[in-house]
Amino acid sequence: MEIEAKFIIRDPAVFQDILKLERILDYDLMFNNEQLQRDTYFDTEDLDLLNSKSCLRLREKGRKWVVAFKAPEEYAYDIFQRQESQAEISHNELDAFLTKTVEPVQEARKIERRKNLLPVLMVTNHRQRINLLRNGEVYFEMALDEGVFNRAGRERQFMELEVEAKAGNKTSLQRIARFLTKRYELTPSRFSKYERGMALLA
Numbered sequence: 001m002e003i004e005a006k007f008i009i010r011d012p013a014v015f016q017d018i019l020k021l022e023r024i025l026d027y028d029l030m031f032n033n034e035q036l037q038r039d040t041y042f043d044t045e046d047l048d049l050l051n052s053k054s055c056l057r058l059r060e061k062g063r064k065w066v067v068a069f070k071a072p073e074e075y076a077y078d079i080f081q082r083q084e085s086q087a088e089i090s091h092n093e094l095d096a097f098l099t100k101t102v103e104p105v106q107e108a109r110k111i112e113r114r115k116n117l118l119p120v121l122m123v124t125n126h127r128q129r130i131n132l133l134r135n136g137e138v139y140f141e142m143a144l145d146e147g148v149f150n151r152a153g154r155e156r157q158f159m160e161l162e163v164e165a166k167a168g169n170k171t172s173l174q175r176i177a178r179f180l181t182k183r184y185e186l187t188p189s190r191f192s193k194y195e196r197g198m199a200l201l202a
Contacts, residue, residue, distance in 0.1 A: 002070070002084045003170055005177040006189040009159035014184045015128075015144045018161075024132060025179055027139060032129035037061055037147075039123040041194050042098070042108070044115040049108060055194040056108040056117065058097070065089050067097060069104035070192070078177050078188040079170055121197050122150040132168075132176070139168035140176060149197035156200045160189065 009015065021029050038060040043049045049056060053072040058065065066088050073082035087102040098105055098117050108117065125147030132140040143162040148155050161180070165173050180186055189196065 001081065002164065003079065003081050003173060004162050004164040005079055005173055005180075006191075007161040007177075007180065007186040008189050009161055009186070011184075012146075012159065014161070014186070015146070015159070017184070018130070018142070018144065019128070024176060027132035027134055027176075029142075030131045030133055032131050032141070034126065034128040035061060037123075037125045037127055039125065039193075040119050041121040041123070041197075042117040043120045044112050044117060046115065047120070047198070048112040048115065050194065050198055052111050053192075053195070054108070054111060055192060056104060057194070058094075065091065065094060067102055067104045069107040071107070073192065075190055077174055078181075079173060080192075081170070120151065121194060121201070123193060123197060124148050124150070132163075138166045140164065140173065141166055149201055151197065151201040154201050156197070158196070158200075160193070161186065 023029060040058045042056045042058065055070050057068045059068065066086055068084060068086045071083040073080050085103045085107055087104055089097050089102065093100065125145050128144040130142040130144070131138045132142060141164050143164070145160045145162065148157050163173060163176055177188070181188065191199065
């Protein structure tokens with residue numbers, strides 16, 4: 001189960017300030033890492049996954065490739081909650097992974113079995129991760145994302161902030177979301193990256 005809060009960032013100074021913080025509420029902040037991610041979202045020609053508020057994503061992270069299916073989300077009080085399945089694949093499996101019996105692909109096929117799945121959106125994202133800890137345990141992970149959506153040669157830049165629950169619960173996540181919204185006058189996002197990218201490049 002994925003539980004997270006998302007925010008649209010319009011001022012780059014927000015990221016600069018967050019990176020200077022040492023605490024948020026009763027959580028210590030510790031910089032984790034930064035990474036360049038390349039995502040490809042797959043859908044049918046009729047965008048059946050998009051229309052069902054789900055997605056199938058292939059992510060390149062360094063030398064790893066991860067396929068993920070995200071089920072239709074529930075959104076309430078600025079918090080996303082959705083089922084997610086992931087599978088790591090090798091470089092040799094890339095060309096044919098859509099025909100493999102990996103769980104994320106099989107989950108996507110439950111929505112539409114007859115139509116071909118095609119690459120419809122590319123996302124290049126520079127992600128900086130910050131852990132929110134209490135007594136040395138990671139309760140939440142904050143992701144500072146700055147990247148580019150690309151669809152059929154058209155591009156749009158974006159900045160987003162995500163906070164995902166690890167050991168923490170939804171109530172605590174809502175407190176963190178309220179803190180960030182008030183401190184930085186952020187705009188909560190009701191849409192996934194796939195939904196937002198497709199809308200911006202429609």
